[in-house]
Amino acid sequence: MSRLIIEGGRPLEGSVRAGGAKNSVLPILAATIISGGESIIHNCPDLRDVHSAIAILRHLGCRVSQEGHTVTVDSAPMDRWDIPDHLMREMRSSVIFLGPILARCGKARMTFPGGCELGPRPIDLHLAALRKLGVAIREEGGQITAWCEKPQGCDITLSLPSVGATENIMLFATACPGVTCIVNAAREPEIWDLQQFLQGIGASVSGAGHHDVRIGGQITLKKNTQHRVIADRIESATYLCACAAAGGKITVEDTEPSYFASVTQLLEESGCALQVGADRVTIQAPKRLRSVGPVRTMPYPGFPTDAQSPLMAAMCLAQGTTVFTENIFENRYRHCAELMRMGADIQVEGRLALVRGVDHLTGSAVKATDLRGGAAMVVAGLAAQGETSISEIDHIDRGYEKIEKAYAQLGACIRREE
Known part of the structure; x- marks a missing residue:
């Protein structure tokens, strides 16, 4: 079974292209x-x-x-x-x-x-x-x-x-x-x-x-x-959440920023500096994120359920408490247990998840519980101290093309082991 190995704690730098949706x-x-x-x-x-x-x-x-x-x-x-x-x-x-x-x-x-x-x-x-x-x-x-x-x-x-x-x-x-x-x-x-x-x-x-x-x-x-095919707004949002969590400054190119404005608004609220162009978004992470919200997943143009998991991974490191409400799918908090293995402070009550920010996450052996939950593990692993091993990454491959190459392009220490 393939897995991703991430040596976390490296700020992301550079540019990356969003693929087709x-x-x-x-x-x-x-x-x-x-x-x-x-x-x-x-x-x-x-x-x-x-x-x-x-x-x-x-x-x-x-x-x-x-x-x-x-x-x-x-x-x-x-x-x-x-x-x-x-x-x-x-x-x-x-x-x-x-x-x-x-x-x-x-x-x-x-x-x-x-x-x-x-x-x-x-x-x-x-x-x-x-x-x-x-x-x-x-x-x-x-x-x-x-x-x-x-x-x-x-x-x-x-x-x-x-x-x-x-x-x-x-x-x-x-x-x-x-x-x-x-x-x-x-x-x-x-x-x-x-x-x-x-x-x-x-x-x-x-x-x-x-x-x-x-x-x-x-x-x-x-x-x-x-x-x-139009650009993938969720892939774009995942890149931004990863930079917010790991630190650094990146540009997501060949995308359509208006399609994920609900995500960029929350990232700005968290303290990130964003520059939004016609087909690109540049994000610079603050020294420490601030909590945002409440975050409620809603049909478009509301906050997308597919971006909930990556944003939650970033908010695990924010100062303060972020409250998430999942209104679209049941069973979309399965990634929370994996984040908690890395030191996250999360309390789940039905459709609510209370995320209390911690000073740091610690690399651990975790699994991708589903497609977007797997993306959350990548975001958390990039920001964590030490090595993170993510198993069951076939879920990630369903929706992210060669994810390890994309983040390596941004300076991350990430590799796939077969």
Whole structure:
């Protein structure tokens, strides 16, 4: 089993480029099914979840090639409409393939998805919305079988602005007669990026980034398109949190600062000096961080749940107490026990976590409990005194491309041991 070894206590210096957004590229790869032609996706990060999505596309019969950060998908030869359990288990967001397969084939079969164990996800929202659009669904033995009976566009009001449900509706609605309007849609930048891809293949989609998204269905789509994935706002935020914790001054380049303004605002509150440009952010850490908050995870444009763990790792070293409230996922405080092994003072009560800052963290043997929890371990390890060993880093590889090389570029003493 691979692990990361970090010799902490070194300030970070230099610049690093943000890669393509994991949470954008996965639904876009799924969406390539719809066109029935060739889609060239640029700025595609080299991640385990991307490999899993490509494996699903190949199982479905698509031809996929990857060269550097460009992935080419030819969905013309697609000849299957099922996804086996072992592929579904590799990626928590694999349910995003349900809408596109239904749009292309009129039927779909898959098991419930895998990935990080963060508690229940609102998959029922996906299924309820698809049923309203005329899809019949049978759930049996952990398997979903769906087929189109009378697909028809309609208004769908989501009880909460689920990113995955919004995406699945958008993707299937391209095949439904009439107009579909998603009310209380997710507003994340990744929704806008998916809209840009769909518009690139000729779909009628508008409103992404607002509360209502409209999709006009059964429009003849273009067979070929190219698309560049937006920058990963969570990767960008993780770099900033790491510098805040370890000290130093870094610049995150090729990013979109407006996408993670809720994070930079809190880092400024903590005493960090930030310079925000059009496509970059420079951060200089203070001698010691101040506590911030309260920090409440919320749907976009609120503070992102995916940045909660890295920020918490930094706040473990802040003067004062920071109160975190996790409003999106259950089981997202599993990293707290690992931080406490390093000397953090954290008290968890349900959705609340009270983080009392300590003078220092001590390197220890810890594990990545999930993707973002693993990022928190890296942040803490960079700031800690002594050596930190992080196991189960396959979680980290799901969402961070060669994380050890990125931080070594910033002067960190970090290596991967196989």
